[in-house]
Amino acid sequence: MEENSLPEEDVEMIENSDGKDIVSNEASPMVEPFIGMEFESEESAKSFYDNYATVMGFVMRVDAFRRSMRDGTVVWRRLVCNKEGFRRSRPRRSENRKPRAITREGCKALIVVKREKSGEWLVTKFVKEHNHPLLPLSPNVRRNPHLSQTPDEKDAKIRELSAELSRERKRCAALQQQLDMVLKEMEEHSNHLSTNINNVIQRVREIESNTFTKL
Known part of the structure; x- marks a missing residue:
């Protein structure tokens, strides 16, 4: 989802920050978000909320x-x-297929962060309550990094993988071409040997024929 209609104050004007507390990536994950909370960057805000x-x-x-x-x-x-x-309802392609597990439950919990003219990111909305049970995890538990990727990061990763796939396809095509050339040379060499062998056999037969004639 992308919205391009923003008031003028939302347009970036980078200035130096003086005397303000900014939450960095090292902020304690136990700190609860609050409206007015400041971060030095969008990534800092995402890292903080992910840890929280x-x-x-x-x-x-x-x-x-x-x-x-x-x-x-x-x-x-x-x-x-x-x-x-909520997950969009789609017709099932087959009655034999098991329905997918429900992963969307209409939870309202969120934070909204906005970049200020100073370049800092400010929390402008925070909803704490969830409508489902929570399962606290240790901060040391490794999680799938793709869960927290932005649409921009996912697009960049897709472009990177597509470029890599294209390079591999070109490399495979070049190797296939080289293999075809080797096989062709081997076939030509085999045909040449067969011709030479046939010539030798024919020559031997001619010599034997001439010998018997003289006898």
Whole structure:
């Protein structure tokens, strides 16, 4: 989801920050988000809420964002619980297929962060309550990094993998061409040997024929 209509104050104007406390990536995951909480970057905000989600017992999902109309950079981001919203109902292709597990339950828990003119990111909305049980995890538990990727990061990863696949296909095509050339040379060499052998046999037969004639 992307919205391009932003008021002028949402457009980036980088300034130096003086005397303000900014939450960095090293912020304690036990700190609860609050409106007015500041981060030095969007990544810091995502890292903080991801750690908070791990401790509280839910999984963060990077949701909607808005871009600046001036330079196209992200200036607003919504981070939600992965059980936010509801799964779209689709007709089943086969009665034999098992229905997919329900992973969306309409959870409203989220935070919204917005980039200020100073370049800092400010929490402008926080909903703490979940409508489902929470399963707290240790912060040391390794999680799938793809769960917290933004749409931009996913697109970049897809482009990277597509480029790598294209390179591998070209490499395979070049190797196949070289293999075909080797096989062709081997076939030509085999045909040449067969011709030489046939010539030798024919020559031997001619010699034997001439010998018997003289006798």
